[in-house]
Amino acid sequence: MPDARSTGGRRQRIIARLLQSLVVVWAAATLTFALMRLAPGDPYSRPLDGAGLSKAAADALRAQRGLDQPMLVQYVRWLGLLARGNLGWSTMQQRPVAHVLREALPRTIGLMSLALVTSLAAGMALGTWQGSRVGTVGDEAASTVSLVVYSLPEFWLGMLLLQLFAQELQWLPAGGIVAPTHEYLPFGERLQDRARHLVLPWLTLSLVGTALFSRFQRASMREAWREAHVRTARAKGLPPWRVRWHAWRTALTPVIGLAGLTFPSLLGGAVLVERLFAWPGMGHATVAAVSARDYDLVTAAVLLGSAMTVVGTLLADLLQRRLDPRVAT
Amino acid sequence: MMHSASRTTTLAVPRAMRRPRDRALHVPLVAVVLLASIAVAAPWLAPVPPNQIPSDGLITASSPTMAHPFGTDPLGRDVLSRVLYGARVSLGVGTLSVALAVGFGGVIGAVAGFMGGVVDTVLMRLVDVLLAIPRLLLLLVVTALWESLPLSGLIVLLGLTGWYDVARLVRADVRALCGRDFVAAARAAGASPARVLWRHLVPHLQPTLLVLGTLGLANAIVLEASLSFLGLGVQPPQASWGSILGDGYVPGGRRWWLTLFPGIAVVSSVLTCNALADALRRRFDGRQVGV
Numbered sequence: 001m002p003d004a005r006s007t008g009g010r011r012q013r014i015i016a017r018l019l020q021s022l023v024v025v026w027a028a029a030t031l032t033f034a035l036m037r038l039a040p041g042d043p044y045s046r047p048l049d050g051a052g053l054s055k056a057a058a059d060a061l062r063a064q065r066g067l068d069q070p071m072l073v074q075y076v077r078w079l080g081l082l083a084r085g086n087l088g089w090s091t092m093q094q095r096p097v098a099h100v101l102r103e104a105l106p107r108t109i110g111l112m113s114l115a116l117v118t119s120l121a122a123g124m125a126l127g128t129w130q131g132s133r134v135g136t137v138g139d140e141a142a143s144t145v146s147l148v149v150y151s152l153p154e155f156w157l158g159m160l161l162l163q164l165f166a167q168e169l170q171w172l173p174a175g176g177i178v179a180p181t182h183e184y185l186p187f188g189e190r191l192q193d194r195a196r197h198l199v200l201p202w203l204t205l206s207l208v209g210t211a212l213f214s215r216f217q218r219a220s221m222r223e224a225w226r227e228a229h230v231r232t233a234r235a236k237g238l239p240p241w242r243v244r245w246h247a248w249r250t251a252l253t254p255v256i257g258l259a260g261l262t263f264p265s266l267l268g269g270a271v272l273v274e275r276l277f278a279w280p281g282m283g284h285a286t287v288a289a290v291s292a293r294d295y296d297l298v299t300a301a302v303l304l305g306s307a308m309t310v311v312g313t314l315l316a317d318l319l320q321r322r323l324d325p326r327v328a329t
Numbered sequence: 330m331m332h333s334a335s336r337t338t339t340l341a342v343p344r345a346m347r348r349p350r351d352r353a354l355h356v357p358l359v360a361v362v363l364l365a366s367i368a369v370a371a372p373w374l375a376p377v378p379p380n381q382i383p384s385d386g387l388i389t390a391s392s393p394t395m396a397h398p399f400g401t402d403p404l405g406r407d408v409l410s411r412v413l414y415g416a417r418v419s420l421g422v423g424t425l426s427v428a429l430a431v432g433f434g435g436v437i438g439a440v441a442g443f444m445g446g447v448v449d450t451v452l453m454r455l456v457d458v459l460l461a462i463p464r465l466l467l468l469l470v471v472t473a474l475w476e477s478l479p480l481s482g483l484i485v486l487l488g489l490t491g492w493y494d495v496a497r498l499v500r501a502d503v504r505a506l507c508g509r510d511f512v513a514a515a516r517a518a519g520a521s522p523a524r525v526l527w528r529h530l531v532p533h534l535q536p537t538l539l540v541l542g543t544l545g546l547a548n549a550i551v552l553e554a555s556l557s558f559l560g561l562g563v564q565p566p567q568a569s570w571g572s573i574l575g576d577g578y579v580p581g582g583r584r585w586w587l588t589l590f591p592g593i594a595v596v597s598s599v600l601t602c603n604a605l606a607d608a609l610r611r612r613f614d615g616r617q618v619g620v
Contacts, residue, residue, distance in 0.1 A: 020457075027458040032470070039474030147607065151600040153551045155558060156592040159578065167583055174580060268463030272555055278580075286466065287559070290473040298470060306461035 014318070021310040028306035032299045033078060037071055043091035043293045065091065078299075087303075088296030092289055097300045100285060105304075107177065108270050108281030115202055119209025120259055126210065127217020131251065132244050134222055143218070150211035155272035158204040162276065165200060173197050175278030201277040205269070209262070216258050217251060224250035253324040260316020264309035354612065357605035364598055368416040375410035380566040382406060390577065390584050400586035402576050408586065411568035412594050418569035420598065422484050423549040429488025430549075431542045434495025435534065441496065442503030443526050453500065460493045468552060472561035483562060487549050495541050502537050506530050536613035540606050547602035554595050570595045 043065075044058040062068045066077060081088060087097040126146070130139045166174035173179065179193050224230060224247040233246045271283035278284075282301060289297040367374065382388060388405040391397070399408035441452040467490055472478055478486070506512060507530075515529045556562035557571030558578070565572070570591040577587025 024458050024461045028461045031458070031462070035470065036474070041474075147603060148596075148600060151547070151596055151603050153554060153592075153595055153599070155555060156574065156588070156595060159574070159588050159592070163583070163585060163588060167581060264463055265465075268465035268469075271465060271469060272558070275559070287469065287473070290470050293474075302462060302466060302470070305463040305466050309461045309463065 017314055017317075021314060024310055025303065025307050029082075029299060029303040030075075032302040033075060033295075034071075036293070036295045036298055037074070039293075041293050042067055043295065045293070065089065078296075087300045090289070090294055090297045092292040092294040092297065097296050100297060101282075101300065101304070104280065104282045104285045107279065108274070108283065111198070111201055111279065111281065112205070112270060114198070115205035115209055116259070116263065118202070118206040119213050122206070122210040123213025123215075124217050124255060126214035127255075128221060128244075128248055128251075130214065130218040131221025131224075131247070134218070139218075142214070146211040146214050149207055150215060152208060154204055154208050154269060155276055157207060158201070158273055158276045161200050161204055172199055175276075177279060201273055201279055204273055204277075212262070213255065213258070217255050220251040220254045221247055224248075250324075253320050256319050256323070257316050260312040260314075260319075263312035264305060268305060351608065351612070353604070354608035357601050357608060360597070360601040361605065364416065364420060364601065367413060368420045371413040371417055375407075375413045377407045377410050379410045379414035379568045380406065381410075390587065392584075393586055399590045400584075402573065402587060403579075404576075408573065408577075408590055411573050412570065412591050415568040415570045415573055415591065416594065418480070418563055418567060419550055419553055419571070419595070422480065422487065422553050422563075422569070423546050423598075425484045426487035426491060426549050427542050427545040429484065430491035430545055431495055431538055433488065434492030434541075435499050435538060437492065438496035438499025439503050439526060439530065439534070442500035443507065443522070443530070445504075449500070452496070456493050456496055459490075460497075464490050465552065465555065468556060469559075469561065472556055477564050478561075480563060480567075483553065483556070487552060491545050491549060495538070495545070498537050498541060499534055502534055503530055506533055536609070540609050540613065543602050543606040543609060547599045547606070550595060550598050550602070 042062070044061050044067075059068070066074060069077075078088065087101070089095075090097050090100050093100055126142060130142050133139050162174060165172045173196055175197075177194070177197055178190075179185075179197070182190060182193055185193060227247075227250055230243065230246045230250065233243045238246075270281060271287060273279070274281050274283035275287060282304070286298065286301040288294075289301065383401075383405045387401075388403075389401070390403045390405075391401050393400040397407050397409065399412060402408055402411065437452055437456075441449040468486060471486060472483070475482070512525060512529055515525050520528070553562055553569060554571030554574065557569045558575040560572075560575055563569045563572050565576075573591040574588060577584055577591075
C-alpha cells in the first residue's frame with residue numbers, strides 16, 4: 001500500500017490499517033451471512049435431535065427468531081446486534097453464541113498457540129542450524145526429512161499417531177481433553193491427565209508446523225547470506241557467530257510474516273484435528289453448527305476466523321516494520 | 330510477503346530449464362508421470378471394479394491377503410482397486426481446480442497489475458476480503474450446506490477458493506515488469522496494451538505460475554482428501570483417497586491398512602508436488618514464490 005507511506009505518521013497508518021481491517025472483517029462476515037441463508041434449508045427445516053418438527057411449530061420458531069422476515073431486514077438486525085457486541089443465538093445449542101465461544105474458543109486457542117509456539121521455536125532452531133551449513137550432509141538430510149513431514153496431511157499424521165500410541169501401544173488416551181474420571185482425581189494427577197490428553201493433538205500439529213517453519217527459516221537464512229550487510233560483516237572479520245547473527249536477524253522478517261499468516265489458519269486447520277481427537281473446541285462446534293444450519297454460530301466462527309487473519313497479518317506487519325526498517329509494503 | 334528484495338534478479342528462465350542432469354527436478358517429474366499413468370490406467374491395473382461388493386457374503390473389512398493386497402474396506406470392497414481408481418478423482422479434481430485457480434488468478438492479477446488505478450485497488454481489496462476467510466472453513470461451510478455436491482461442483486469450489494495468492498503474486502510480478510525497459514520499448518514501438526500484456530509480460534509470468542500451480546496442486550489434493558474424509562467431498566460410493574480414509578476410520582477400529590495405503594497415496598502425490606515446487610524454485614533463481 002503506497003498510500004500508507006504518504007499519509008505519514010505511525011499512528012495514522014495504524015488507524016488506517018485498523019479501519020481497513022474492520023471493513024475486511026465486515027465484508028467476510030456479510031459474505032457468510034448471505035451464504036448461509038442462500039443455502040437450502042434453515043435451522044428448523046430438519047429434525048433436531050432426530051425429533052421432527054411440525055410445520056406449524058417450525059414456523060412459530062422461525063417467527064420467534066425473526067427468520068420469516070426478508071433477508072435484508074434480518075441482515076440489518078444482525079448487523080445492529082453485532083455492532084453492540086451481540087453475536088446472536090445458537091439455535092443448535094439453545095444458548096447465546098457468546099457462551100458457546102467462551103467455552104470452545106479457549107480450548108482451541110490453547111491447543112493451537114501451544115502448537116504454534118513449539119513449531120516456531122523448533123522450526124526456527126532447525127532452520128537456523130541448516131541455514132548456517134547449507135549443502136552439507138546434515139543439512140540435506142534435515143531438508144529431506146522436513147520436506148516429507150511438511151507433505152503429511154495433518155489429519156493423516158494424527159490418525160497414524162492415534163492408532164500407534166493410543167490403540168496399539170495404549171500409552172496415551174485416544175481423545176478428549178480430560179478423562180471421564182478427571183473430577184475425582186487429586187490435583188497432581190489432574191495436571192498429568194490434562195497433559196496426557198494434550199500430547200497427541202499437540203504433537204500432530206507441532207510436527208507439521210516445525211517442518212513448515214524450518215523450511216522457511218532455512219530458505220530465508222540462505223537468502224540473507226547474500227545481503228550486502230552480511231557480506232560486510234564477514235569482510236570486517238567478525239567472528240562466525242556474529243556474522244551468523246547478522247544473517248539470522250535479516251532472515252527473521254519473512255519468518256514473522258509467515259507466523260502471522262499461519263496463526264489464523266490454525267482455526268481452520270483445527271477442524272480435522274479436533275474432530276480426530278474429540279477435542280471439543282471451535283472446529284468441533286463449527287462442523288456441528290454447519291450441518292444444523294446454526295446461522296449465528298457459523299457466521300460468528302467465520303467472523304472470528306477472518307478477524308484472526310486480519311489481526312495476525314497486522315501484528316506481523318507491525319513487528320516487521322519495527323525489526324526491519326526496509327519493510328515498506 | 331516480502332518479495333521485493335529478490336525481485337531484482339532476471340525473470341527470464343527458459344535457458345535455465347534446459348540445464349541437464351538435475352536430479353532434484355527429474356525425480357519428481359518422473360513421479361508426476363508415474364502418478365498420472367496410474368490414474369489413467371486404473372481400469373487396467375485394478376484387480377476388481379472399485380465399487381464391487383463381494384457376492385459371497387464377506388461384507389467386512391479384512392486385513393491384506395494375497396487376493397486383496399491392500400485389504401478390504403468395511404463393505405468388503407478391494408482397497409487396492411479403490412486406491413487406484415481414487416487416483417483419478419484425487420489427482421483429477423486437484424489438477425482441474427488448480428488449472429481453474431491459476432487461470433482465474435492469473436487473469437485477475439495481470440489485469441490489476443497492468444491497469445493499475447481504481448481497477449487495481451478494487452480487485453486487490455476484494456482479494457484482501459477473500460483471503461481473510463480461512464479456506465478450509467469456507468469449504469467446509471459450503472460443502473456442508475449444499476449436500477451431495479457433484480464432482481464438478483467440488484472442482485469449481487476448490488478453484489474459486491484457490492486463486493487469491495496467484496492473483497496477488499502475478500500482480501506484483503506484472504507491476505515490477507511494467508517498469509522495465511523492454512516494456513517501454515514495446516510501447517514505444519506502438520504495441521497495443523493487449524499485445525504488451527500477452528506477448529511481453531505473460532511469458533515472464535511462467536515461473537510464478539508454474540511454482541504456484543504446483544504448490545496449489547499439493548494444497549488441493551490435501552483439501553479434497555480432508556473434505557472427503559469428513560464425508561463432505563466426493564459422494565459414496567465413489568472412491569477418492571480421502572473417502573477411503575473416511576470409510577475405513579472408526580475410532581478404536583484398529584484397521585491400519587485402511588489408513589496406511591490411501592494415506593501413502595496422498596502423501597506421495599503431495600510430496601511429489603512439493604519436491605517439484607522446490608526444484609522449480611531453485612531453477613528460477615531461488616526466488617521465494619509462495620510460502
